[in-house]
Structures are given as C-alpha cells and as structure tokens.
Amino acid sequence: MEASWSSPAPGGPGAAEPQLQRFVEVEAQRQRAQLLVHHMTELCWEKCVGKPGPRLDGRAEVCLVNCVERFIDTSQFILNRLEQSRRARPVLSESAAD
Amino acid sequence: MAELGEADEAELQRLVAAEQQKAQFTAQVHHFMELCWDKCVEKPGYRLDSRTENSLSSCVDCFIDTTLAITGRFAQIVQKGGQ
Numbered sequence: 557m558e559a560s561w562s563s564p565a566p567g568g569p570g571a572a573e574p575q576l577q578r579f580v581e582v583e584a585q586r587q588r589a590q591l592l593v594h595h596m597t598e599l600c601w602e603k604c605v606g607k608p609g610p611r612l613d614g615r616a617e618v619c620l621v622n623c624v625e626r627f628i629d630t631s632q633f634i635l636n637r638l639e640q641s642r643r644a645r646p647v648l649s650e651s652a653a654d
Numbered sequence: 655m656a657e658l659g660e661a662d663e664a665e666l667q668r669l670v671a672a673e674q675q676k677a678q679f680t681a682q683v684h685h686f687m688e689l690c691w692d693k694c695v696e697k698p699g700y701r702l703d704s705r706t707e708n709s710l711s712s713c714v715d716c717f718i719d720t721t722l723a724i725t726g727r728f729a730q731i732v733q734k735g736g737q
Contacts (some may be wrong), residue, residue, distance in 0.1 A: 557678070595684075599691055603698055622698040627687075629702045630695065630710065634686045638713045647678075 596627050686714055 604619035607610075611621075658666065694709035702710075 559672065600698070601697070619698060622700060626695060626698040626702060627691075630688055630691060630706075631683060632700065633707060633710055634690065634714060635683050637711055638682065638686070641718055 597626055598626065599627065687715065689713060689717060 600620050600623035603623055604616050688694035690710050693713055694706050
C-alpha cells in the first residue's frame with residue numbers, strides 16, 4: 557500500500573510511524589467511545605423514558621445517571637464472570653467465542 | 655516500507671493475534687450485555703444489588719451452557735450424518 561507517509565521523514569522512515577500509530581489509536585478510541593454512548597443511549601432510553609413529555613423530567617434524569625453507572629458496573633461484572641467461566645471451562649474459547 | 659525480518663514478522667503476527675483476541679472478547683461482553691441487561695436490570699438503581707448480580711451470573715452461565723449444549727448436539731448430528 558503506497559501512501560505519502562511511506563516516503564522518508566526527517567529522522568528516517570521509522571519516525572513517521574509512531575505518529576501514525578498514535579493517530580490510529582486515538583481515532584479507534586474515539587469510535588469506541590461513540591459506539592458505547594450510542595449503545596447506552598438506546599438501552600437507557602428504554603429503561604428511563606416512558607411517554608416523552610415536553611422536557612426530560614428530574615426522575616428520568618436521575619434514572620439516566622443511574623443507568624449509565626449501572627451499565628458500566630454490569631459490563632464489568634459480566635467481564636469478570638466470563639473470565640471466571642473461561643478459567644473453569646477452557647473449551648469455551650473455541651465454541652462460545654463465535 | 656522496509657521489508658520485515660522474520661523476528662519482526664513474528665512479533666507483528668503476535669500483536670495482531672492479541673488485538674484480535676481482545677476484540678473478540680469485547681464483542682462477547684457486548685453480546686452478553688445485550689442478552690442479560692434486559693433480563694436482569696429492571697430499573698437502574700444506585701448500585702447493582704445482589705438480586706441483579708445473581709441474575710447476571712445465571713444469565714451468563716445459562717447462555718454458556720446453552721451454547722455448549724447446542725454445539726454438542728449439532729456435532730452429534732453432523733457426525734451421525736457422516737457415517
């Protein structure tokens with residue numbers, strides 16, 4: 557793949573690559589954050605917003621704050637549980653991973 | 655771009671495999687969230703209570719058992735079909 561960064565940069569051809577790597581990492585992280593926000597919004601909308609009124613009421617706001625925090629707690633809980641299960645049943649990494 | 659030596663090539667492959675595994679695991683967690691959030695979290699409270707935690711544990715374990723059961727049964731059927 558030919559690209560402009562493949563031409564020698566000051567400091568040699570290796571110098572441009574850490575910058576590129578950093579750029580890719582930042583962009584990937586940004587995309588992951590956006591996807592996460594989108595996903596949380598979908599889930600928390602369902603849980604916290606009944607019939608939409610003229611504005612977001614205080615109860616819904618409190619619910620949304622709890623929802624975001626519980627979402628993170630739940631993700632962490634599931635992660636830990638999966639780790640436990642993997643250690644107990646190594647066959648999982650082949651069959652359940654797909 | 656300079657050609658990669660054998661050692662670099664192996665290191666790159668190892669890095670890619672590690673990233674792939676991380677991505678796969680993240681996708682798994684995301685998938686379990688989809689399955690278990692609705693079943694176990696009614697109205698999000700101030701913390702995860704023990705009832706919710708138990709439900710989440712059961713959800714994860716149950717789904718894994720389901721996957722293994724279906725995979726096992728399918729493998730049986732395929733094996734029988736091959737004979």
